Amino acid sequence: MSADNLDALVVTHLPNIFYLSSFSGSSAILVVTPSDATLITDPRYTVQAKQELAETKAKVQIARGPLLMAAGEQLKAIRARHVGFEAARITVVQKGTLDGAAGKRTRWVAWDGRIEKARAVKDTEEIQTIREAGAIACAAWADILPLVKVGALESDLAAEIEYNMRRKGASGPAFDLIVASGERGALPHARASRKAIKKNELVVFDLGAILRGYSSDLTRTVFVGRAPREVRRCYKAVLEAQEAARLALKPGVHSEEVDAAARRVLQGAGLGDKFIHSTGHGLGLEVHEMPRIARGDKSVLQPGMVVTLEPGVYFEGQGGIRTEDDALVTERGAEYLTQANRELIELG
Amino acid sequence: MSADNLDALVVTHLPNIFYLSSFSGSSAILVVTPSDATLITDPRYTVQAKQELAETKAKVQIARGPLLMAAGEQLKAIRARHVGFEAARITVVQKGTLDGAAGKRTRWVAWDGRIEKARAVKDTEEIQTIREAGAIACAAWADILPLVKVGALESDLAAEIEYNMRRKGASGPAFDLIVASGERGALPHARASRKAIKKNELVVFDLGAILRGYSSDLTRTVFVGRAPREVRRCYKAVLEAQEAARLALKPGVHSEEVDAAARRVLQGAGLGDKFIHSTGHGLGLEVHEMPRIARGDKSVLQPGMVVTLEPGVYFEGQGGIRTEDDALVTERGAEYLTQANRELIELG
Structure with missing residues (x-):
């Protein structure tokens, strides 16, 4: 991430999320910054996310609405400018939602295959x-x-x-x-x-x-x-x-x-x-x-x-x-x- | 399609493809025009596609390379200008491939949810x-x-x-x-x-x-x-x-x-x-x-x-x-x- 000068990375592919965080649920987004990581999931997984992430330093955020909105809002809150995303693992509509929530200042960097390569x-x-x-x-x-x-x-x-x-x-x-x-x-x-x-x-x-x-x-x-x-x-x-x-x-x-x-x-x-x-x-x-x-x-x-x-x-x-x-x-x-x-x- | 003035529709979501064509394989794109339909799949499904589409009027095309390239090339060949696609069912990378193959004259129309609504x-x-x-x-x-x-x-x-x-x-x-x-x-x-x-x-x-x-x-x-x-x-x-x-x-x-x-x-x-x-x-x-x-x-x-x-x-x-x-x-x-x-x- 630092080589690419990224302020944040949005991971949407579930096997990649599992690889990085041990979360095995079917609905999640992982937002990684150079200093921390937040797993965003929905209320069905409140208990499970807490259990599975216990041994990591990642935080858990339970979103009431769409996860991508929550992820975008977080990017906005931390003023992330250069943001990596998995272009091969997000639909055109999902990317639009993320875009809208993150705001116009975000510069998106397609950051595909790195986690898969490690895996x-x-x-x-x-x-x-x-x-x-x-x-x-x-x-x-x-x-x-x-x-x-x-x-x-x-x-x-x-x-x-x-x-x-x-x-x-x-x-x-x-x-x-x-x-x-x-x-x-x-x-x-x-x-x-x-x-x-x-x-x-x-x-x-x-x-x-x-x-x-x-x-x-x-x-x-x-x-x-x-x-x-x-x-x-x-x-x-x-x-x-x-x-x-x-x-x-x-x-x-x-x-x-x-x-x-x-x-x-x-x-x-x-x-x-x-x-x-x-x-x-x-x-x-x-x-x-x-x-x-x-x-x-x-x-x-x-x-x-x-x-x-x-x-x-x-x-x-x-x-x-x-x-x-x-x-x-x-x-x-x-x-x-x-x-x-x-x-x-x-x-x- | 005619209401939206589309020359073609690219269907990428497999359950939608099954609904429209009866094809049950795991790799396919369906290109629909006002006059016909073509199922594009890979060589593994040559026999199966022929069998499953026997009772429809859709044609079968076996692509040697990426299916999205073949779909884009077909759009180019038939000079489709207004093309509907499933923005919620295609990744940013896939859309880029389709875009590149179809050429710059194509005007893309997000055409989501219609088939799902019929289903x-x-x-x-x-x-x-x-x-x-x-x-x-x-x-x-x-x-x-x-x-x-x-x-x-x-x-x-x-x-x-x-x-x-x-x-x-x-x-x-x-x-x-x-x-x-x-x-x-x-x-x-x-x-x-x-x-x-x-x-x-x-x-x-x-x-x-x-x-x-x-x-x-x-x-x-x-x-x-x-x-x-x-x-x-x-x-x-x-x-x-x-x-x-x-x-x-x-x-x-x-x-x-x-x-x-x-x-x-x-x-x-x-x-x-x-x-x-x-x-x-x-x-x-x-x-x-x-x-x-x-x-x-x-x-x-x-x-x-x-x-x-x-x-x-x-x-x-x-x-x-x-x-x-x-x-x-x-x-x-x-x-x-x-x-x-x-x-x-x-x-x-």
Whole structure:
């Protein structure tokens, strides 16, 4: 903040607020000045804010009206001139409200990505939490495998996984879980439907658990029946693409090189045009955060970053295969934080 | 659009996109002109978009780069001059991207709330879906009541409810479920923790199911043990406040009058300062949508609107009591869409 000569910073993105203040509620603005910080929230969170901020020096202000009005009025009261705000995390209307309340003397500075950049590098405790969140996802998936059989509904399997993860201590699923069988597997974001699993179908499971605010993200694909040779070949190529990405993942490397490593393997197997998304993304307080592991991304990888590696291939009208693990960038390379069996499993 | 003399409208809010196009993916922009509509999405949704838009006349465009760039370029290509956008549903950065791609000749018109206003009035099919989503929540809550006893963890009860709702056909919970026992009940948005339920505690359950995109929202409070006289008195006051709100709910009335009806009852019972939130909110494709049932809200209620009625009282350090049902505004009054037992239940 001092480098940018800011008198104040208005933080509106909830995961950033949680990162800076430990407040986990769904309605808050954090106003940071060089000397202090004030969390503005609404009356529903009076008690919770007091509890969660007890170990910080931040003050709590309960606003009766719109939080952005209260934030703007505070900026006015402290005569803040140069004010940073999260331009990528505030709507045009919200910015107008803030503007109006702060007054005309305020000079706004778009101050995006700094907190996200700090969040991208995890400390030991954060890594341990993601590791535990990953272990919950892995164990839940292994637990429900015996239920994956002809006639089982995708949505029932998703329900079993969620239930299992919660019983293992997860505060919830990290996203709408995907259980996509047969041709639905060709939709990379298919969630779980009322479709029943049939004989000789691939089933893609994409699941994650939230633990103490941090997410895990795991994908496994199984075959119900005896997998044909072509399925085995594609599965192996996806696995090799993932391993190539992991070997490319190390400090100092650009994100795009990791993506390219996976892409090269699939291209070599004649499957380049079937890999229709990026190789991965950062993982932490959000399921998608910095850095992206994608074409054209020049982010420089650093020790402590946690990213997913999730190559996949999709055949319209037939099915899909994806394998995804969470990987920690270490001093010398990368290690997986998720340890579920990666080999092709044939069921039923 | 024609009344506002718009050449095009850029819709960025996903529930609005779903409402207009049936597309349920997590990444899309809808560009509407007086003669046609184009859904812009990314390659992950190629198949899904085609399937979901099959019965509409909208075109599908798969963008390789940022969707907002593609939308802006399309506006430029069709020489749209007056363009409506959702200022409350687009970030400052996103608007900048759109602006840059569309070119300098574009005149932007903030066009907020129109689709939300249309969404507030439900048709027969939407009402039926919310009714079914409500029945799932009610049945799940009744099913897990036998598990509510001394020693049960809040988070395990939340897991049971979610699992139960999914097995009944819900595609998921409508929000992070709340199971808040004892003094945690004083936090209106407490979610479910690893806390175990103790003897002589109130337990607040706030749950909802998503069915075919539509949400339900239900709250019940139970007592574990034999409820003291003061708890019974407060519970009765909350129930009476809710019923007063329901009787006030009818076409032509302002939202704030419904809120005031609930508030008056609690004030009469000496509990006015314990009711620290609004009486309710619209319910549909989002858990919170138009109209709000709150102080100062001048929305005029209309037949077909569905709102929650959820007065509550909160005692810091002790506990909370809230009752919430979903209500449909009919031609002459209002009827509940959720039918779970509203009387105080004493367990264990």
